[in-house]
Amino acid sequence: MATSDDSNPSSNQSEKTQASCRILKMKALNSKTSPGSAISLAFKERASDGTFPSLVPLAFSCLAMTRVGATLMFIGAALQASSFGVPQMIVGRIVCGWGNGFNTATTPLWVSELIPARSRGRHVAIQGNLIALGIIIAYYFNIGLSYTTGAVQWRTPIAAQGVFILAQVAWVYLLPESPRWLTKHKRHGEAIDVIAQLHGKEFGHRHPAVLKQKKDIDEVLMLEEADGPWRIQEVFKNGPLKIRRRFLLVIGRSSVLASYAAVERYQCSHIGFSYETALQFGAGLGDTYWLFSFIPVFFLDDMGRRKPLIWRAVVCAFCFLIAGLLQQDVTAIRAKASLAFFFLYEAVFTMGWLAIPWLYPAEFMPLRHRTHSAALATASDWIFNFLIVQITPVSIANIRWKTCMIFFVLNLFFAAVIWLFYPEISGRTLEEMDMMYLGDNDRLIVVDRRGRLLPGFRSRMNRNEHDPEMTTVAVDASSGADEKISAEHKE
Numbered sequence: 001m002a003t004s005d006d007s008n009p010s011s012n013q014s015e016k017t018q019a020s021c022r023i024l025k026m027k028a029l030n031s032k033t034s035p036g037s038a039i040s041l042a043f044k045e046r047a048s049d050g051t052f053p054s055l056v057p058l059a060f061s062c063l064a065m066t067r068v069g070a071t072l073m074f075i076g077a078a079l080q081a082s083s084f085g086v087p088q089m090i091v092g093r094i095v096c097g098w099g100n101g102f103n104t105a106t107t108p109l110w111v112s113e114l115i116p117a118r119s120r121g122r123h124v125a126i127q128g129n130l131i132a133l134g135i136i137i138a139y140y141f142n143i144g145l146s147y148t149t150g151a152v153q154w155r156t157p158i159a160a161q162g163v164f165i166l167a168q169v170a171w172v173y174l175l176p177e178s179p180r181w182l183t184k185h186k187r188h189g190e191a192i193d194v195i196a197q198l199h200g201k202e203f204g205h206r207h208p209a210v211l212k213q214k215k216d217i218d219e220v221l222m223l224e225e226a227d228g229p230w231r232i233q234e235v236f237k238n239g240p241l242k243i244r245r246r247f248l249l250v251i252g253r254s255s256v257l258a259s260y261a262a263v264e265r266y267q268c269s270h271i272g273f274s275y276e277t278a279l280q281f282g283a284g285l286g287d288t289y290w291l292f293s294f295i296p297v298f299f300l301d302d303m304g305r306r307k308p309l310i311w312r313a314v315v316c317a318f319c320f321l322i323a324g325l326l327q328q329d330v331t332a333i334r335a336k337a338s339l340a341f342f343f344l345y346e347a348v349f350t351m352g353w354l355a356i357p358w359l360y361p362a363e364f365m366p367l368r369h370r371t372h373s374a375a376l377a378t379a380s381d382w383i384f385n386f387l388i389v390q391i392t393p394v395s396i397a398n399i400r401w402k403t404c405m406i407f408f409v410l411n412l413f414f415a416a417v418i419w420l421f422y423p424e425i426s427g428r429t430l431e432e433m434d435m436m437y438l439g440d441n442d443r444l445i446v447v448d449r450r451g452r453l454l455p456g457f458r459s460r461m462n463r464n465e466h467d468p469e470m471t472t473v474a475v476d477a478s479s480g481a482d483e484k485i486s487a488e489h490k491e
Contacts, residue, residue, distance in 0.1 A: 062110035063177050065102050067169065072099030074165045081159035103168075105378040108358040109371060113178040114198060117429045120363070121300035125355040129297055132290040132350065134164070139283040146279060183217050191217070216429065271327055271335040281339060285346050292347040296355050304426040305356050309418045312352025317411035319345035324404025357381070363425045 060068070076096025083089040108124055115123045141157040176198075182191035195210050196203050203210055273281065300308070323341040326334045361374035395403045 061177055061181050062106050062113070063172065063175070065106040066110065066172050069099040069102030069106065070165050070169045070172070072096070072102065074162055075099075077158060077162050077165065081155050081162075101378065101382065104382075105375040108361070109374045110178060112359065112363060113180050114176065114194075116198070119301055121305075121355065121359060121426060122297055124359050125293070125296035125300050128350075128354040128358070129290065129293040132286070132293045132354070136283070136286040136290050139279070139286040143279050143283055146276065179214070180217055180221075183214070183221055188214075271330050271338055272332070273335065273339075285343065288343050288346045289350050292350040293354055295351045300355060301426060304424050305359065306418060306422055306424045308352040309356055309422070310415050312348050313411045313415035313418070315348045316345050317408050317415070319348070320404045320408040320411065324401045324408065327401035327404065360425070363428070 073096050076092045076094070076099060079092030079095060080089055083092060107127065111123050111127060112120055138157065141160070145153045145156060176194045177190070179191040179194045179198075182188070182194065192205050192210065192214055195213050196205050196207065199207070199210055296303075296308075319341045323338045323345075326338040326341070330338075357377075361370075361377040365373040392403075395406070
């Protein structure tokens with residue numbers, strides 16, 4: 001319920017603005033996550049080829065990266081909860097942000113490599129649903145602790161995250177390693193074991209479906225290793241992957257720039273609601289975010305990737321347009337109507353943009369570049385999160401309702417970009433995506449108006465069938481892999 005001064009947009013404006021700015025400044029500290037994503041790019045691959053033996057003696061897999069990330073987050077949370085000064089708090093935020101960067105850059109990739117193509121979207125959407133649940137918990141912590149004073153008001157929520165971090169570590173030890181990573185590191189027997197487990201109890205180690213998937217992984221890995229050891233320079237130089245890499249950076253930026261997460265919370269105070277009521281509406285927005293995140297869990301694999309991104313960006317643009325126009329001359333009725341469109345935006349954004357931007361980096365890039373490309377996309381996401389948090393108070397203080405118009409234009413722009421350039425990748429195996437883009441792929445437009453791949457790209461998926469030399473090489477590689485597997489099992 002609104003307090004008695006909610007109908008007066010100018011009442012206690014300074015107090016509400018300062019309170020909202022404090023929230024945004026704390027969020028800005030947490031955006032130190034992007035260095036963690038960048039560091040994960042270096043460690044995840046360079047450690048695996050022994051380039052940094054003095055720093056990381058063992059190869060870092062997705063499993064290990066997640067453990068390291070959780071450990072860093074726990075240390076960071078402990079530093080923050082025990083903080084008695086700003087320097088210690090900043091160090092704790094940075095360490096915790098690094099750990100979060102490790103996790104957010106690795107987990108979607110790990111899930112995508114473990115889950116079959118037919119249900120990959122559903123499982124990454126479950127991850128998004130759990131993130132939304134965490135946001136709800138944070139909002140209700142805000143409401144409950146707003147009635148307290150002193151150190152307990154901020155130490156309690158910071159320390160509470162340690163419970164979830166410990167739960168994460170416990171769950172990680174129950175999960176298998178990626179079969180693609182195991183194959184890359186010549187652990188073929190373990191890779192076969194994991195593939196068989198993922199297919200189900202009725203699938204043995206010699207089941208045709210298990211062996212076919214292992215053979216596909218071997219073929220793609222052989223083709224990628226033909227270019228020699230991976231070097232970090234490949235991330236930044238021009239080459240056949242530059243278009244796909246730019247696509248991933250754009251999707252990472254779009255998921256943030258098309259959103260209004262920080263702005264809408266600040267707007268609750270800006271359009272005339274008291275600070276206490278703004279907290280309650282923030283929790284309501286979080287509830288909406290979580291409830292509608294169940295929809296992609298059940299339907300994302302059927303809906304595909306392109307269409308949800310396009311039409312939901314258009315609907316979100318409409319929400320910003322109407323909400324902004326309603327704020328030109330704020331009254332109690334207009335404030336409530338504007339807030340209603342924020343709720344509509346929250347629901348629509350969650351259904352389209354919560355999970356898919358995390359799926360694209362894992363599904364779109366070849367195995368050779370998948371890890372560091374996912375890290376780059378994640379870093380892009382967090383860097384632009386930092387940008388949004390920093391510009392929001394300044395933007396609303398100076399141009400007020402026109403801030404909504406910025407996001408209106410951005411959403412329409414991203415809808416057009418996705419419609420023109422992004423292929424539909426739902427339902428394809430990771431190996432199919434690799435084969436699809438073999439060879440010269442410097443063309444910017446690879447899809448028609450319906451999102452279907454143009455003929456030149458579609459034919460590359462069957463390249464082995466039309467290239468006798470490539471077929472011979474692939475068969476020899478798979479035979480060699482089968483011999484290694486048999487030898488390991490005999491041992």
